[in-house]
Amino acid sequence: xxxxxxFKSLTCVALICIIASCKKNNNEETLAGQGKVxxxxxxxxxxxxxxxxxxxxxxxxGDDFKITTFKYRxxxxxxxxxxGSKNLIPESYxxxxxxxxxxxxxxxxxxxxxxxxxxxxxxxxxxxxxFAGAQTGALDPAKGMYWxxxxxxxxxxxxxxxxxxxxxxxxxxxxVGGAKAPNNTVRKVTLPFTAGxxxxxxxxxxxxxxxxxxxxxxKGTTNINFATLSGFHGGSDAVTIANNYATGMFKLDHxxx
Amino acid sequence: MVISLLTCWLVITVGCKKNDNEAxxxxxxxVVPSNxxxxxxxxxxxxxxxxxFDLGHRLFYENALSIDNSTNCxxxxxxxxxxxxxxxxxxxxxxxxxxxRNSPPLFNLAWQQNFMWDGGVHHIELSALNAFVNPCEMAxxxxxxxxxxxxxxxYPQLFISAFGSSEINSQRIFKALAQFTGMMVxxxxxxxxxxxxxxxxxxxxxxxxxxxxxxxxxxxxxTEPLFTDNSFKSNxxxxxxxxxxxxxxxxxxADFGAFRVPTLRNVALTSPYMHNGxxxxxxxxxxxxxxxxxxxxxxxxxxxxxxxLGIPLSATEQQKIITFLNTLTDNEFIHDPKFAExxxx
Numbered sequence: 001x002x003x004x005x006x007f008k009s010l011t012c013v014a015l016i017c018i019i020a021s022c023k024k025n026n027n028e029e030t031l032a033g034q035g036k037v038x039x040x041x042x043x044x045x046x047x048x049x050x051x052x053x054x055x056x057x058x059x060x061x062g063d064d065f066k067i068t069t070f071k072y073r074x075x076x077x078x079x080x081x082x083x084g085s086k087n088l089i090p091e092s093y094x095x096x097x098x099x100x101x102x103x104x105x106x107x108x109x110x111x112x113x114x115x116x117x118x119x120x121x122x123x124x125x126x127x128x129x130x131f132a133g134a135q136t137g138a139l140d141p142a143k144g145m146y147w148x149x150x151x152x153x154x155x156x157x158x159x160x161x162x163x164x165x166x167x168x169x170x171x172x173x174x175x176v177g178g179a180k181a182p183n184n185t186v187r188k189v190t191l192p193f194t195a196g197x198x199x200x201x202x203x204x205x206x207x208x209x210x211x212x213x214x215x216x217x218x219k220g221t222t223n224i225n226f227a228t229l230s231g232f233h234g235g236s237d238a239v240t241i242a243n244n245y246a247t248g249m250f251k252l253d254h255x256x257x
Numbered sequence: 258m259v260i261s262l263l264t265c266w267l268v269i270t271v272g273c274k275k276n277d278n279e280a281x282x283x284x285x286x287x288v289v290p291s292n293x294x295x296x297x298x299x300x301x302x303x304x305x306x307x308x309x310f311d312l313g314h315r316l317f318y319e320n321a322l323s324i325d326n327s328t329n330c331x332x333x334x335x336x337x338x339x340x341x342x343x344x345x346x347x348x349x350x351x352x353x354x355x356x357x358r359n360s361p362p363l364f365n366l367a368w369q370q371n372f373m374w375d376g377g378v379h380h381i382e383l384s385a386l387n388a389f390v391n392p393c394e395m396a397x398x399x400x401x402x403x404x405x406x407x408x409x410x411x412y413p414q415l416f417i418s419a420f421g422s423s424e425i426n427s428q429r430i431f432k433a434l435a436q437f438t439g440m441m442v443x444x445x446x447x448x449x450x451x452x453x454x455x456x457x458x459x460x461x462x463x464x465x466x467x468x469x470x471x472x473x474x475x476x477x478x479x480t481e482p483l484f485t486d487n488s489f490k491s492n493x494x495x496x497x498x499x500x501x502x503x504x505x506x507x508x509x510x511a512d513f514g515a516f517r518v519p520t521l522r523n524v525a526l527t528s529p530y531m532h533n534g535x536x537x538x539x540x541x542x543x544x545x546x547x548x549x550x551x552x553x554x555x556x557x558x559x560x561x562x563x564x565x566l567g568i569p570l571s572a573t574e575q576q577k578i579i580t581f582l583n584t585l586t587d588n589e590f591i592h593d594p595k596f597a598e599x600x601x602x
Contacts, residue, residue, distance in 0.1 A: 133303070133382035134431035141386060142399040142427045148386045150377040150506050183508065235508045 033202035041104045046215045060219035063226040069159040070098040079116040095138040116198040123187045124155030130179040165230035173231035176238045185242035191252045199257040209253040220247035290444035292452045296367040303432045308418035313437025318599040323395035333360040339523035346534030354393035359534035364443035374532045377506040382435040443590040467581025484521040490557040493550035543575040
């Protein structure tokens with residue numbers, strides 16, 4: 001009899017356990033599924049709004065400049081949780097063009113629901129994809145930001161003018177790219193989120209508002225003097241600029257959950 | 258019961274026959290020749306199909322790829338010249354514009370790690386892009402190529418057959434072209450038949466002597482069986498080259514004036530020679546290596562052994578090597594109707 005009652009109570013314990021675990025699962029289910037996240041890119045030059053063609057700016061070296069083209073790629077967007085787990089969003093390749101408003105607000109789909117404390121992304125295109133075959137979507141070379149003669153993606157492009165530039169028509173033309181040593185310009189940045197983090201749910205669409213400061217091409221680790229460097233495509237000068245912009249071109253402004 | 262079984266059998270038999278009759282052509286597939294290494298390009302995510310290959314074939318000979326509807330890939334890559342450009346030192350593109358380098362032959366591209374004389378293009382699927390947009394080749398934009406094909410009535414159906422839907426984008430264009438160019442395998446020269454001990458591969462004494470000399474004097478760079486070691490070297494063509502060659506890509510001064518070591522397969526068909534097309538005959542090429550090599554700053558060490566410039570070759574030796582080089586001509590390849598020029602749609 002005694003053994004039976006032990007058996008009964010064990011069964012009860014087991015049942016309670018099952019129920020408890022069911023409950024736990026039910027709680028987690030509200031965090032199951034996937035959601036969407038909007039990424040808004042607000043292009044700036046220091047404290048000023050970036051205005052193509054008309055905005056007048058000064059770099060950290062004190063050189064005047066204007067911007068006619070500002071485009072950049074980001075990829076491998078990853079959302080990180082407090083427990084250290086990471087969710088890399090597959091096929092997250094974005095091309096942002098300051099001249100095309102549609103590209104400054106982008107939606108990232110298939111983000112696993114959850115609470116996130118930071119995000120990582122690559123400025124540019126990862127090496128694997130950079131050396132893969134013909135691509136489509138944001139990586140379609142028909143969209144530009146691509147070198148046909150030295151195959152590969154241009155990661156960040158800034159063109160404009162400065163009275164200090166010694167090029168014809170005082171032009172500035174910075175084309176950053178290259179995914180091979182010794183001139184590898186692939187850079188990864190991590191942006192910690194503010195208190196409250198990012199809450200992704202299947203039934204809501206939070207928005208991350210990023211500030212993108214073009215002035216960081218020309219400061220951060222090396223102040224750029226337009227009289228001595230007014231343009232390049234790839235190479236060691238591109239590495240200098242990539243090292244600069246990795247220090248602060250992208251900043252989190254705020255998140256709407 | 259017996260009758261119904263018989264009926265079944267008849268239906269099955271008829272069904273089989275009908276399928277056999279309907280089979281329009283044999284399925285095209287990529288085959289690695291037995292004397293070749295493993296290819297670099299494995300058609301990953303781009304499995305060759307008859308429709309994909311046919312679309313690539315059509316695109317290769319499509320004038321609408323060029324800005325003025327005058328030039329196609331076959332303009333500078335002629336089948337009778339093993340898809341090089343006979344009699345042209347450098348390529349001759351739209352608007353009478355001349356490029357700066359000799360149009361290379363196209364075959365065995367699936368074994369190539371990178372493309373162009375300077376190796377700047379690293380994937381076969383992207384090798385056509387440069388020709389589309391170079392102002393001295395087709396002078397087009399990729400965007401416009403896609404738009405133009407979208408506006409040509411015959412193309413949507415070809416893209417449906419090849420890729421399952423009528424969408425025309427650059428990726429599909431490149432993949433179809435890579436199916437066509439990747440399938441261009443040249444492996445049926447007399448030399449190949451000799452290597453594989455097949456009929457038609459019996460070398461004459463002169464060919465054997467030339468082959469022995471070739472292995473001694475040339476094969477350290479022009480390595481069998483593809484007849485290139487895939488490196489970039491200065492071969493002392495010019496003392497002060499205007500074209501920086503591989504340095505443009507690597508930005509390394511040691512690569513200044515270095516160019517791809519080209520394959521020698523079909524070399525008897527691909528005149529003129531060298532990256533700038535400056536030598537018109539094989540005799541001139543052999544003579545260059547014997548006595549014309551200039552002491553360029555990055556001259557390959559193999560061309561400057563014991564302080565002697567070039568590769569000493571007597572007139573007889575040069576002739577024998579040329580005799581061997583003639584065994585590298587693949588007549589089956591240059592007459593293969595699969596790759597032949599197509600009339601406009």
